[in-house]
Amino acid sequence: MNPALQEAFNLHQEALLAFIKKRLHDPQLADDTLHDLYLKIQNQSPSSSIKYPKAYIFRMANNLVIDVQRKAARQEQTGDDDASEQHNEIGPETLVAQAQQLNIIKQALAELPDKTRDVFRMQLLQQLEKAEVASKLGISVNMVEKHLRRAVQFCRNKLYKMEK
Amino acid sequence: MQEQGNTFIIQQANDWLVKLETGDMLAGDEERFVAWLEQDERHGEAFYQAEQAWQLMHQAEQGQPDKSIPETNLSQMKASWFKRHIMPIAAVVLLSFVSMFWWQNVYFSLFSDYYTLTGQRLEQSLPDGSVLTLNTDSAIDIRFDQNTRLIEVLSGEVYVEVAPNQPRPFVVKAGSMKVTALGTAFIVKHAAKQEPIVTVTEHSVRVESTKSVETQLVLKEGQQVALLQKGERLTSIKNVNGTLAKAWTKGKYVFQDKTFETVIAELNRYYDGKMIIRDNSLGKQLISGVLDLDKPLESLENLILPLRAKTTKITPYVILINKS
Numbered sequence: 001m002n003p004a005l006q007e008a009f010n011l012h013q014e015a016l017l018a019f020i021k022k023r024l025h026d027p028q029l030a031d032d033t034l035h036d037l038y039l040k041i042q043n044q045s046p047s048s049s050i051k052y053p054k055a056y057i058f059r060m061a062n063n064l065v066i067d068v069q070r071k072a073a074r075q076e077q078t079g080d081d082d083a084s085e086q087h088n089e090i091g092p093e094t095l096v097a098q099a100q101q102l103n104i105i106k107q108a109l110a111e112l113p114d115k116t117r118d119v120f121r122m123q124l125l126q127q128l129e130k131a132e133v134a135s136k137l138g139i140s141v142n143m144v145e146k147h148l149r150r151a152v153q154f155c156r157n158k159l160y161k162m163e164k
Numbered sequence: 165m166q167e168q169g170n171t172f173i174i175q176q177a178n179d180w181l182v183k184l185e186t187g188d189m190l191a192g193d194e195e196r197f198v199a200w201l202e203q204d205e206r207h208g209e210a211f212y213q214a215e216q217a218w219q220l221m222h223q224a225e226q227g228q229p230d231k232s233i234p235e236t237n238l239s240q241m242k243a244s245w246f247k248r249h250i251m252p253i254a255a256v257v258l259l260s261f262v263s264m265f266w267w268q269n270v271y272f273s274l275f276s277d278y279y280t281l282t283g284q285r286l287e288q289s290l291p292d293g294s295v296l297t298l299n300t301d302s303a304i305d306i307r308f309d310q311n312t313r314l315i316e317v318l319s320g321e322v323y324v325e326v327a328p329n330q331p332r333p334f335v336v337k338a339g340s341m342k343v344t345a346l347g348t349a350f351i352v353k354h355a356a357k358q359e360p361i362v363t364v365t366e367h368s369v370r371v372e373s374t375k376s377v378e379t380q381l382v383l384k385e386g387q388q389v390a391l392l393q394k395g396e397r398l399t400s401i402k403n404v405n406g407t408l409a410k411a412w413t414k415g416k417y418v419f420q421d422k423t424f425e426t427v428i429a430e431l432n433r434y435y436d437g438k439m440i441i442r443d444n445s446l447g448k449q450l451i452s453g454v455l456d457l458d459k460p461l462e463s464l465e466n467l468i469l470p471l472r473a474k475t476t477k478i479t480p481y482v483i484l485i486n487k488s
Contacts, residue, residue, distance in 0.1 A: 105220040156217035
């Protein structure tokens with residue numbers, strides 16, 4: 001249990017519920033989802049330091065809401081009461097899909113211009129602050145931010161084709 | 165117009181993701197982020213996608229997902245969902261004829277802050293209250309800080325409405341052309357392999373070349389000028405109708421006594437393919453009218469009726485226009 005997250009949850013519980021309810025509509029489902037969020041927070045490792053706890057729990061809530069919506073949409077489509085889904089098991093189809101996604105991103109990263117990829121890697125792998133990346137590559141912090149935004153934009157667009 | 169809203173939302177989501185992940189938050193940003201997330205379901209969806217992309221980028225580089233960001237629970241996804249949402253590799257091969265358009269868009273999408281695809285229009289409010297409208301196939305960079313308000317038109321066409329009463333100058337660059345707002349509204353066009361052009365629709369601007377100190381003039385309402393690459397000289401001033409010049413911002417093309425080929429060339433900008441006139445005499449005919457730029461194919465059909473011409477589709481993206 002992570003104390004910062006727990007505190008954030010307590011502090012913003014009402015806002016979180018309102019957020020979830022606005023998206024899921026069904027009050028019972030909203031309550032259940034808030035409870036799931038609470039459980040997930042309990043399972044968070046205490047050692048992980050979270051920089052922006054309020055943003056973090058709302059991101060968690062957002063992810064949960066979308067997962068619930070997708071599950072509902074799928075069940076509606078396929079009339080699927082698959083036992084494996086209910087137990088949150090990862091079926092073989094899902095593993096293939098995940099592998100496909102990873103390949104798309106790997107390819108996308110390879111297609112990035114060298115500088116953009118370098119900036120991304122430095123920030124990620126060497127865990128450098130933007131100012132450090134900037135000074136290492138001889139570019140402005142502004143440019144570092146631009147490169148990072150471009151990398152995310154490019155990869156995101158590969159994963160979810162830009163719809164017209 | 166829904167797609168344009170979505171493009172903007174996606175860019176916002178990506179920007180927030182990078183801010184949160186690379187420690188760029190100023191006081192109040194965390195609140196602003198949560199407010200943004202709560203505001204609209206589409207924000208939530210777009211952010212989820214940005215997070216997923218980032219997770220996978222992390223995994224691709226490090227061999228494991230980033231534990232420091234909330235799990236997006238990929239295990240809930242079914243393969244068919246991906247098939248519907250991810251462009252199959254085969255489709256990229258099929259697009260080989262129009263691939264030059266596609267790659268152009270990809271190139272500028274890597275190097276710009278905001279961009280539009282073919283046939284897209286995007287209205288963007290800036291932090292100072294100014295408004296930019298991007299036309300089809302356009303890409304711009306934005307740099308706002310305490311001293312400057314700077315827009316760079318990398319390609320395409322932008323209509324700028326400048327918020328007045330600000331100490332910071334508002335500057336738009338296109339190639340070596342530098343336009344400083346002295347009033348409120350103007351258009352900057354920077355088409356590929358063509359000279360940058362500025363048209364003033366309200367008040368005036370100062371036009372200069374960043375490469376030649378002697379080149380400069382003040383351009384007034386209803387005037388248009390281009391910067392020639394040769395000698396960094398400005399062309400002579402052309403008088404234009406400001407209302408017609410900015411009709412595209414409302415999705416309309418209004419023209420008077422223009423040749424058919426000029427009109428088709430303009431319509432082509434908004435069509436993700438190519439319209440080709442096969443008949444020379446047909447191309448030279450003068451016409452006047454109003455076209456809906458959001459429906460280029462429909463506009464084409466309306467256009468050819470009085471001209472007694474016909475169209476033939478030879479591939480999904482190429483249309484030939486002949487006399488019937």
